[in-house]
Amino acid sequence: MDTKKVNLKKGLEEDVFRTAGEVLQSGGTVAFPTETVYGLGADALNPSAVKKIFEAKGRPQDNPLIIHVADWEISPYAKEIPPKAQEMMKAFWPGPLTIILKKTEIVPLETSAGLDSVGIRMPSNEVARALIRALGHPIAAPSANISGRPSPTNYERCVEDLDGKVDMIIGDGSSIVGLESTIVDYSVSPPRLLRPGYITYEDLLGIDEEVVYEEAKTRVEEEEAPKAPGMKYRHYAPKAPMTIFRGETQKVENEILRQIDEMIKNGKTVGVFAPIERKSVYNGKNITFVSMGTQSDLGEVARNLFEGLRRFDDAQVDVILSEGFQEVGVSRAIMNRLKKAASFHIIEV
Structure with a gap:
């Protein structure tokens, strides 16, 4: 066509x-x-x-x-x-x-x-x-x-x-x-x-x-008919598998850093998805860092979310490690999309 x-x-x-x-x-x-x-x-x-x-x-x-x-x-x-x-x-x-x-x-x-x-x-x-x-x-x-x-x-x-x-x-x-x-x-x-x-x-x-x-x-079960878009099937997903880490900020950072080292040791290319404030935390690591935007402006995070996920496809990373949010206000919608993109693979730390 x-x-x-x-x-x-x-x-x-x-x-x-x-x-x-x-x-x-x-x-x-x-x-x-x-x-x-x-x-x-x-x-x-x-x-x-x-x-x-x-x-x-x-x-x-x-x-x-x-x-x-x-x-x-x-x-x-x-x-x-x-x-x-x-x-x-x-x-x-x-x-x-x-x-x-x-x-x-x-x-x-x-x-x-x-x-x-x-x-x-x-x-x-x-x-x-x-x-x-x-x-x-x-x-x-x-x-x-x-x-x-x-x-x-x-x-x-x-x-x-x-x-x-x-x-x-x-x-x-x-x-x-x-x-x-x-x-x-x-x-x-x-x-x-x-x-x-x-x-x-x-x-x-x-x-x-x-x-x-x-x-x-x-998220409805396979035998059910969804009443609205985005309820049943894998949605919003980058090509690489993604894991979300949620909890106290320092613990999340430490766990992502640990996983970066482990993934790289196993020959994986790693993407990290996090607010721009966290970029310095992951500096020095051989990763692809994509900023969600500033954590003080959830509207900016929402605007950047899907384009950010697509940038990991551009970089052809093997795995994506993403920081998560508590679910209230606009962050409830952000986490809804992130969880589906990650096939609900969340680690609470």
Whole structure:
């Protein structure tokens, strides 16, 4: 497939969106920026178009997609919108919040992965909303990467993963959030937080104190159908196996240093993923150090997370040793992604 690639430099270029809209209307696929991560979009109401997303990504067919809207009228796609869900929309849309609702028949089962519910989000990114308007109705879009790999937060990573697999790629800088949207399920009672994100659990409780979050429920068993993206399969993962170390700072540093020496002695190339404040700790070791950002700014850590994981692939390290975080606020979302990237291999020290 010959992928049309456009990296926007002058804002919303009308001819680009005319072309992209035609691609989507004809059942094609377009990768595009959002404030969370880059998405791979197709007409959410066209079953054959939606299937092309799964094919391009190598995505399991039982992994549901989120539909992205550009305006507030979602009643054609949702059977009912509970009052608290409406309050969530008013508080956090447009933005990085997905709300799961009982779907109407207009949303194909291919989009919802056979479920009677669908996740809906209104992105704040202007390019994303312009693309949705160019199509004329919702776009179904997971992250624009090969399934299981770290999500792309810039144009270059989209091209790396999807060139030759999709019809068009639109670039427009780096994602400002860097983590996929928070997902809260209002198709059940009480509502459940299924995927933490930049909009935190604490933020949600400020609107609806009945929202429940159970960490053990964020990874479903093989025989179960996931209700939201990122719940069942290995996600966000670099090529090398990764271990997370969590605990008191000095103990974490000491254990990582010990493991570095042991890995190098065994002929392994080692990557270390940690806040920039820790770089001096690992100086002098023959490793690839990738900074998460400063530990005093979790928003920066979130923005850097996926690109940092991809840099270990660039360096072709054999193993990755990552520092972890306590899980509160945005760090809950950061750890959610890190744990899945590490296949839940965590060492408490």
